[in-house]
Amino acid sequence: MKTESLPPPTPSAEGHWVEGELVRSLMRTQRNTQWVGLALVAIIVGVLWDDTSPLLISVWLLLMLAMTAWRLGILRLYEREVMQEGTDEHLAFFRRHRLVWPLSALAWGLATMLYFDRTSLADQFVCWLAVAGLAMFSINTLSSQRPVMRGYLDTFAATALAVIGWRMAGELGLQGPTYHWWLVALLLILWQVLRHAGDRLHDTHRRNFELQFRNTQLIDSLTRQTQAALDAVEIKNRFLASAAHDIRQPVHALGLYADWLGSEPELVHELAPKIVESTKAVNRLFDSLFDLARLDSGKIRLNIEPVSVVKLLRELELQYRPLCEAKGLKFRLHLRPGTAVSDPILLQRIVGNLISNAVKYTQKGGILVAARATREGLRIEIWDTGVGIAPVHQREIFREFYKVPGHAGTEEGFGLGLYIVGRLTHILGHPLELRSRVGRGTVFRLMLHPTDPRAAADRAVASVARMGREP
Template identity: 45%
Template sequence: MLVDTQPATHQHMPASPEVRDQWVDSKLIGVLMDNAMPSLISAALALPIMIYLMAGEVHSVALTGWTVLLLGVLLYRYRMIGTYRLRYDSTEGPLRMEFVRRYGWSWAAVGVFWGASIGLTYLQASVQTQFVCGLVVLGHGLLSLTAFSAYLPAFRSYTNALVISVLVGLMGPMLMGVVPTTGVKHLVSLVLLLLIFWWLLRMAGERLHQVHRASFELQFYNQELIDSLTQQTRASLRAVATKNRFLASAAHDLRQPVHALSLYADWLATEPEMARDIAPRILQSTRAINELFDSLFDLTRIDAGNYKVRLQHVDVRQLFADMALQFEPVAAGKSLRLRTHARPTTIWADPVVLRRILGNLVSNALRHTQKGGVLLGLRHRSDVLVFEVWDTGVGIAREHQQAIFQEFFRVSQHQGTEDSLGLGLTIVSKLTTMMGYQLALNSVANRGSVFRLMLPAYTRREGPITDGTSVLVNAALRGLR
């Protein structure tokens, strides 16, 4: 089980352009659909007036067909608006894009049928009727600026269909060999004016669309900034809370050995003949104070990023021999056995950092082991090198296996924690994270624990790698019990 109990620093990352564009397009579709009902109402009000004007002046079959088709499209769009309100109004993103892809053709259909009214009346109805129909079509074109320009594909689909339909209606008689009574000059003028109107309409629509898009992009960035500030504020509050807890715990743990030291000093002042008995206790209190300060300084340097890493070749057997020399007196003082096992291996690492990590693990194992012993070994695997620290101590319950890496945490029911500062495993966790190593823990309460430090296999190893390493480690561990 990998252990990484240091609180993760969640840094707010800016959203990708794809995410931003998807969010903005979703909002623009929302504006488009908010304006769909007013445009539908205006079309429904204009339709009876145009039918009344064209009745008796245009071919009845053509008028009936146009009316039925346009009315059918308007009813379909009414149903479409209801579907959007029911299913898509409360959603965003891909669902709205899917809605537009499904119903997008209806904008072009409305444009075609409104433009077709020019073809029905041109050269057939009276000049007054043609003028009114032209005004209605012009009004629908201008209405599209406010109704459809928010979402550019819908706006372009509608205006292109509207203008092309009007052009076909104007050019239709000429294609069929009917020459306008007013002459070709007036028809050419109408076509040129229509093309100019089309160009101006598209340009104005695109500018309005840019205004809509810029507004929502600004809203997106503002929300992103608000979210970032909120996260930073929460992180700051957590940091302050952690600092306060850290200082309170440090003050509590520092007060104990200092208070004991002052008591021993007073005792020595009043009873000088007790110096032989008091001196070891004074040394123990002084050692506890020095250990606390060293640990605090280590944590401060690691957190500040000032811990200097110096990589070099490290002889693992020599490292284990030095550590055995350091901790064997501690083990002997508790009647424990301390063993090491490693094949001849040279690795590329920081010897100070590696010694600090393994030393804290061994010290922690000895502190919580009352009988048996501790084994420090190196296991070779295909992709990693694994340093292992086994003990036959009290073990760690599952509910405490994450918390033990927090500052000043100590399992209250464990023997041997009275003089522990609760910083050793915190330093181990921070150093392994800093070096890019992995740390794993397996433990059973009242049976013992094994800490595994996994290093990438960019090491120089001598001798074949066999399963004998596992056999030797297990045999050595059995010898400790």
Template identity: 30%
Template sequence: MAGPLTRLGLGDESPEQRQQRITAGVMASVYRQVPQSVLGSIFGSMALVAAFWHTHDQNQVLQNQLLIWFIGMLLESLLRLRVARAFRLDPEPAKRAKMWASRWVAIAAAAGLLWGVAGTLFFAPDSPLLQLVLLAVILGVAFGSLTLYAGYRRALFLFLPLAVLPLLVRMVEQHDAAYYSAAIVLFAVFLFTLFFGRNFGETMSEAVKKNYENEVLVEQLLNEKRLAEEARRAAESAIRSKTQFFAAASHDLRQPLQAIGIYCSLLRKRAQGPLEPLTKNLSSAVESLSKLVEELLEISRLDSGAVQASKQVVDLNEMFSTLRQEFVPIAAAKGLRFRERRAGLYVETDPLLLQRILRNLISNAVRYTTEGGVLLAARRRSSRVSLEVWDTGPGIRRDEFDRIFEEFYRGESSKTETSGGYGLGLSIVRRICTVLGHSLFVTSRPGAGTVFRVEIPLAPRPPRARAKKAALASATLIPLTDHLIVVLEDNTEILASLTRLLTSWGARVLPSPKFDTVLLQRLANESKVDLIVADHNLGGPINGAEAVFRIRELIRSPIPVVMLTAVQAQEVVGEFKRQLQARTSADPSIASNIALRRGEEPVVLQKPADALLLNSTIAQALGLAPSAGADRPATSAA
């Protein structure tokens, strides 16, 4: 797998290429010192020439030698400057590091040779003062050039011997004790300088190497940061695209499913004889398709962060009662027992999301259990409550514990089952547990059954227990005889089917694809409107919420409303609040005509909603059936 250095193009460098880059760094450090070193060499050579020229003004041969030597020093200094300038202008010195190093070695050899010639030619045994000047200049140049040549060891090992040893040899040739002593001191200084220069060069090379590694690291970090930023932007863009896609899909998929569901309800009412089982099977297929679409959209909402938890104190006894009423008949139809173990506990969680978790777990347990039963239990564990769903089904192998939470995965033991299921239920459960911050565990014994456990923080019992919810709406349809209902729906198929359905329930229907002058003219002939059923998106500048308030203003009555839409309930409620605030701020006197004093305003049903739920909701809004209550200002149903 490619690492970060490989992605940056650095991981492909060979050791030789890396050494070339280090050598180029050393050369850069050396060549930067050339101007200062040239000045030192010129001043030293000028001092030497001046001292010997003045004392040997009658010696024409020595003066010519001094002049030639000084010209050589000037040429060497000029060559050094030109090579340093060429190095600075090289766009890629690392590729030619060996060439620049070789040139520097040649320059060091030339400089050392010139100073060695000076020590040989200008040695004056009869003038101690001139010898002292010569020794001082050569040693000064040698020491002064230490940092210049020590950066590259080969240059140092050529320059120092060539510059110092010729003078040392001349001292030894004098066969004098004083010169022997001076030679020994000079040789010791030479060795020390050579040793110090070698260590200095190693330190310098190591510093250049570290600097190179730091540059590589900085470059790597910058590129990694750039790659991370690009990945983050790409992920954000993908999430936005995914959210936009599923928002559109949510509306576009639910619209035809709503129409098909309504048509199926009408067909079942009219079907007789051999058509009756066909319409029943068609309704079952539509329900399965609607369930699959809802589960896919729910996964999308959970992944995109659109689902936010609203935690509160929840009475588990009430929730268990609701689940018992739902699943006892389903379990009994399969010959299973549905049992519960209550503990009279309260937990802090989101009631709707927790109920969704338990409903999915119980549905799976009932679906894959053929004998025995299902147990829903609540157990207190210190400061937490463990909600458990037990079954006596086929069980799950241990190596499948992680995979069962993947989308569309069905365990080996469940693949032989023919009863529904798309492998999405547990995936949704895990995502909701993540949103709520609840721990999810599973234990199982193949052939004996499975236990799913959700751990939730325990909450203290509230001072006054919340009143029990009213009984669920009856399974029988409630007549809507002679009630006038305005239906706003931009989809003509859904509008037509909804009109027929409401009419079959006895209602008088005033259908319209949008809020326009035609609708206003028809409303002008009506003295009372009992209910408005509206989609939120009406395909024009006026949305469903604004249309509701305009109708209320026209009729001068806070008409109840049921929003039947594919738009999320939070968005619809927010738009209602904005419309109400804008209107009451402009004219507070109309508040009584446009605002219902009810906490559940507006009631929001998510498409596709089945006929029984729609009938029950409309009946409750009209006061024909007891309200089931709500914990939130908007309800949604799938």
């Protein structure tokens, strides 16, 4: 099977995938974050227990435990229902639960009420160190999502500054020690530094995922191209084997007839028709090869013009009626005057291949070639009373080199006739319908929709481009 190449990813598809991976990265860090947070809560409570109101610190402790339980519940829900799902599910989950991070930051910011200017400088130093460490740790764990990281830092800093401002202005009337102002300045500087560092970390995360996405696309593309190259080698080998087998028979027959004629020239009247038939067989094989080569190389030239269907079918009658009569078959022609807008040479090749196929697989009865007017336009039909095609093979017969197993006559060609018909009808925009019953015969109906030159040229180019990708 040939591998189908995918078009290059669109920026929106890449961005969508990257956003999903950023959410995955955020959620992967949350379990460790909870344990670190609980450890810092324990440190702050232990340091302040003897210096702060037991009621106040107990309320804050209960608040932090409730926030931790909420975040752990969200994490379990994620691991149970979302972790193995796709990008859309991750983004939807994140939108539903994104408020948990700023609310956690609010709870941490309220801790400032427990120690700022209410305990010894040593205890305040330990608490500020723990909180600063938490803020620095947060930019590593939350920076994969810029809005979350910024929201967390902004909420934490705003809450802490509000508490400090209330203590300095509301309770102390701005008469507190000078170090309060330096502490506010330090907090503002730390806030902006952490924000800037978080932005840079986020950009690094995003670039890494963008590179991962593009590398994955590149690897997939290289894999498809490698598979296409292997398939091309396989097709070439099949083609050479088929060509060698099919051409050898009529060429070998020609050699035998020529030797026979050389030794017994009096048999010229008996041998000449056989030599002619063998020559025609070789010509038909080479015609198929040339048609295939033109299609695959993209050198097919379209000449779209009005085509007289009556004239077209009369010319084909002159070519194929003798073949039918030589096999004892009836050849009937039903004409309906009309004009098709198409390429006359390619259209003749399509109908000719269908008639040739009908003659090849019909041993008794006959062939009917008809032009009919329908509601959708002019249509050409080729009926035969041949062996018929089983449903399992009706799609396969349009594949390259495919021959229906067990059909008499398959040894006479490469299995390219209907493949070429399928390619040409697609290019010209003439839908082809097949109906067949095993043992009763087959009918092909070719709808002669007007061919648009530009669309046909585009389909011809696309047909060549798909050669390495279609099964």
